[in-house]
Amino acid sequence: MPKKMIAWDAARTRAKLDELVEPGVIGFYRSVEVTEVLGVQGKALTNFLTLAVAEPVEAPAEVDWKSILLNQKRLKLRGTDWYVGIAQYRLSLDAFLEKVSEFEMTGRWRPAPVELQTGTLAAVPPQFVPADGFKSHPWNGVLKNNFFEGSHVLELFDTSKEHLRFLFGESRRLTCLAELVGEYLPIKLDGMSDRLGNIIIQLPVTVISSEARSSSDYDHSVAITWHPDVSPRNVRVAAEIWQDSTVTSFDAAVISTGEATLQLNSPGGGARTQIWDEDRRVLLSATPPVHFLTAASFSMSIAHPGSSSPRRDFLLPDSMGNMAPQSLALIQERSAQLIGSKPEAPREPWVSQRVFSESVASLKSRREFVQYGLDEGVLQEVEKKPAAEPESIQAEDTSAENLSRKFTRRMVALEDLRWLMKEHGGEGVWLWDPFLNAEDVLRTLFFCPHHGVQLRALTAGKAPPDDGPNSVVEDADERERRRQALARAEQKKRDQAAHLEAAKGNGRGLHLEFRVREGGAGWGFHDRFIIFPREIGSALAWSLGTSINSYGDEHHILQKVAHGEPIAQAFQELWEQLEGEQYLIWKTP
Structure with a gap:
C-alpha cells in the first residue's frame, strides 16, 4: 500500500x-x-x-x-x-x-x-x-x-x-x-x-484598511491605511483581471503607505486585488473583482391616466365561459439618456453573449443535452457504438424486419438512459413519469448495472392517448363510472405486477419498487425525470422531455437539470405520501 x-x-x-x-x-x-x-x-x-x-x-x-x-x-x-x-x-x-x-x-x-x-x-x-x-x-x-x-x-x-x-x-x-x-x-x-x-x-485582518479607486491615468489605484498601533511596513499590492478564463491584465507595486497606482488598461475596473506583507510573508487583504461606475443610463416611462393612454383591448373568457372585454393601459417609454461614458471594450458584447457556454458535442458526450427524433444520422449513431454495448439489448428482436427507423431511434435513446444509470446510478436511480408502465420499467431500471442499489419507479397510472378504447359504459351514472374506473385501475395494477413478475428472471442484485399515485393522495405531476440520489452532496437529475413509452419516437430533448436536489426532495416527499399497499404495483422481495 x-x-x-x-x-x-x-x-x-x-x-x-x-x-x-x-x-x-x-x-x-x-x-x-x-x-x-x-x-x-x-x-x-x-x-x-x-x-x-x-x-x-x-x-x-x-x-x-x-x-x-x-x-x-x-x-x-x-x-x-x-x-x-x-x-x-x-x-x-x-x-x-x-x-x-x-x-x-x-x-x-x-x-x-x-x-x-x-x-x-x-x-x-x-x-x-x-x-x-x-x-x-x-x-x-x-x-x-x-x-x-x-x-x-x-x-x-x-x-x-x-x-x-x-x-x-x-x-x-x-x-x-x-x-x-x-x-x-x-x-x-x-x-x-x-x-x-x-x-x-x-x-x-484588522491591521490595515484598503480602498480601490478608479484612476484616469492608470485606471486602478489601491490606497492603504495602517492601524494606529502598527508601524508601516512594505506590502506588495497586486491586481489582475481574469476574463473568459484568461489573465487579461496584471500589475503590482511595493509600497509602505499611501497609494499604489496600477496600470490595468481597464477604466471600468474588474480587477481582484491582493495585498501581501513583504516582511511577515502573510496575506493582509484579498478582494473579489471590483468594478467602477463610469456611466449611468437613465430612461423614463410614463403611463397616461384616463382615456389619453394608448390601450390594448381584447376578450378573455370569464368564470361562466362568456367572452368579457379587457382593456390594458400601455406604458410608453422615452429614450434612454447616458450620463458619463462607457469604457471601450472591443471584445464586447460578443464575449458576454457567447451563444454556447460549452461545446454541444461535449454536452452530448456526457448526455447532458441530447436531441432525439431527428432521423438524420440515427443509423450511423447505432453503427458507431462499441461492439460491447449491444449486449445490453440482446433480448430485443433485432432482425432486419424489425429494425425499423422508429425502433432504431428508440434503442439509441434508451441506450443513453442506460449509460446514465451506469455512470451515475451507484447510489440509486429514481424514475418519475406519469405514463410509466411495467414495460418501461423493464427497458430502463432493469438495466441499472449497480448491485443492490435502490431503484424507484413512480407513475400516475396514465395511459397514452392511443392506448385503446375506454371501456366505461357511456350511460352509467357518476357513481357507477367511479366504480368502473377504480376496478379498471386495480386490474391495471394487477396486470402490471404480473408482467414484471413473469419477466423478472432471477432478480439478482435488483432492489426495485414501483408505485402509483392515484385517488387524492399526494399531488398530480406532469414532468418526467430520471434522478440519481446522493448520500453526500446534491442529487443529479435529467429532464426526459417525454415519457418512456414514447422515448426516441418523436423529437424531444434529454437535458441535465441545474439543481437536482430540489427535484429529488419533491420526488421523496411524494414517494413518502404514497406509502401503503394501495399504491404499490410491484417490488422485489
Missing part, C-alpha cells in the same frame, strides 16, 4: 495560529468568541459546527457555563430524534490556544468542560476568505462579519462525518437544521454543508 502523504497536520496549524495571533501581524486579538451548533440525543452532545472568531475584546475572568445557551427552548429537528442546541461563550486567547494544543496532543476537541462528540478531525491547510463582492461567497454565510479586508481561516475538518450522515442522507433534515439555526444566528448552514462537523477558526 502506498504511503499516505500528509500535507498538513495539527502541529502546523498550531504554529500558524501562533504566528497569526502575534499582536500587529494581522490584528490585535485578546479573546475568541466560540459559537457551537450542537446535536443533542439524550445527554450526548455532538458537534454540528463550531465557529471560533478571534476578536480584540477582553474575555471575562470566568465563563458562566450555565448561561451559554442562546436557545431557551428545545429545538426539535423534524423527522429525527435529535434536538439542536446553540451555545456561545468567550475564552481568553491564551485559554483558546491551550485548547488547540490539547487537540494537537490528544486529537480530541474539548473547549468546554463537557464531553463533545466529534467525527475524525484532521487539520487542513489554512485559507483566506475575501469579503463578498457582486456575488456572495458561501463561506461568508458562516463566517462572522467578514466585510472588510477578509479573514484567515484555519480548520479542523471532520473527515468521517460519522455522526452527521443522517443529515446528508436526507437533505430535508439539513434544510430544517439551517432554518432552526437561522432563527438565532446569521449563519446559512445549508450553503456550507460540507463544513458540518468542522471546527472553524476565523482571524479577521
Whole structure:
C-alpha cells in the first residue's frame, strides 16, 4: 500500500495560529468568541459546527457555563430524534490556544468542560476568505462579519462525518437544521454543508484598511491605511483581471503607505486585488473583482391616466365561459439618456453573449443535452457504438424486419438512459413519469448495472392517448363510472405486477419498487425525470422531455437539470405520501 502523504497536520496549524495571533501581524486579538451548533440525543452532545472568531475584546475572568445557551427552548429537528442546541461563550486567547494544543496532543476537541462528540478531525491547510463582492461567497454565510479586508481561516475538518450522515442522507433534515439555526444566528448552514462537523477558526485582518479607486491615468489605484498601533511596513499590492478564463491584465507595486497606482488598461475596473506583507510573508487583504461606475443610463416611462393612454383591448373568457372585454393601459417609454461614458471594450458584447457556454458535442458526450427524433444520422449513431454495448439489448428482436427507423431511434435513446444509470446510478436511480408502465420499467431500471442499489419507479397510472378504447359504459351514472374506473385501475395494477413478475428472471442484485399515485393522495405531476440520489452532496437529475413509452419516437430533448436536489426532495416527499399497499404495483422481495 502506498504511503499516505500528509500535507498538513495539527502541529502546523498550531504554529500558524501562533504566528497569526502575534499582536500587529494581522490584528490585535485578546479573546475568541466560540459559537457551537450542537446535536443533542439524550445527554450526548455532538458537534454540528463550531465557529471560533478571534476578536480584540477582553474575555471575562470566568465563563458562566450555565448561561451559554442562546436557545431557551428545545429545538426539535423534524423527522429525527435529535434536538439542536446553540451555545456561545468567550475564552481568553491564551485559554483558546491551550485548547488547540490539547487537540494537537490528544486529537480530541474539548473547549468546554463537557464531553463533545466529534467525527475524525484532521487539520487542513489554512485559507483566506475575501469579503463578498457582486456575488456572495458561501463561506461568508458562516463566517462572522467578514466585510472588510477578509479573514484567515484555519480548520479542523471532520473527515468521517460519522455522526452527521443522517443529515446528508436526507437533505430535508439539513434544510430544517439551517432554518432552526437561522432563527438565532446569521449563519446559512445549508450553503456550507460540507463544513458540518468542522471546527472553524476565523482571524479577521484588522491591521490595515484598503480602498480601490478608479484612476484616469492608470485606471486602478489601491490606497492603504495602517492601524494606529502598527508601524508601516512594505506590502506588495497586486491586481489582475481574469476574463473568459484568461489573465487579461496584471500589475503590482511595493509600497509602505499611501497609494499604489496600477496600470490595468481597464477604466471600468474588474480587477481582484491582493495585498501581501513583504516582511511577515502573510496575506493582509484579498478582494473579489471590483468594478467602477463610469456611466449611468437613465430612461423614463410614463403611463397616461384616463382615456389619453394608448390601450390594448381584447376578450378573455370569464368564470361562466362568456367572452368579457379587457382593456390594458400601455406604458410608453422615452429614450434612454447616458450620463458619463462607457469604457471601450472591443471584445464586447460578443464575449458576454457567447451563444454556447460549452461545446454541444461535449454536452452530448456526457448526455447532458441530447436531441432525439431527428432521423438524420440515427443509423450511423447505432453503427458507431462499441461492439460491447449491444449486449445490453440482446433480448430485443433485432432482425432486419424489425429494425425499423422508429425502433432504431428508440434503442439509441434508451441506450443513453442506460449509460446514465451506469455512470451515475451507484447510489440509486429514481424514475418519475406519469405514463410509466411495467414495460418501461423493464427497458430502463432493469438495466441499472449497480448491485443492490435502490431503484424507484413512480407513475400516475396514465395511459397514452392511443392506448385503446375506454371501456366505461357511456350511460352509467357518476357513481357507477367511479366504480368502473377504480376496478379498471386495480386490474391495471394487477396486470402490471404480473408482467414484471413473469419477466423478472432471477432478480439478482435488483432492489426495485414501483408505485402509483392515484385517488387524492399526494399531488398530480406532469414532468418526467430520471434522478440519481446522493448520500453526500446534491442529487443529479435529467429532464426526459417525454415519457418512456414514447422515448426516441418523436423529437424531444434529454437535458441535465441545474439543481437536482430540489427535484429529488419533491420526488421523496411524494414517494413518502404514497406509502401503503394501495399504491404499490410491484417490488422485489
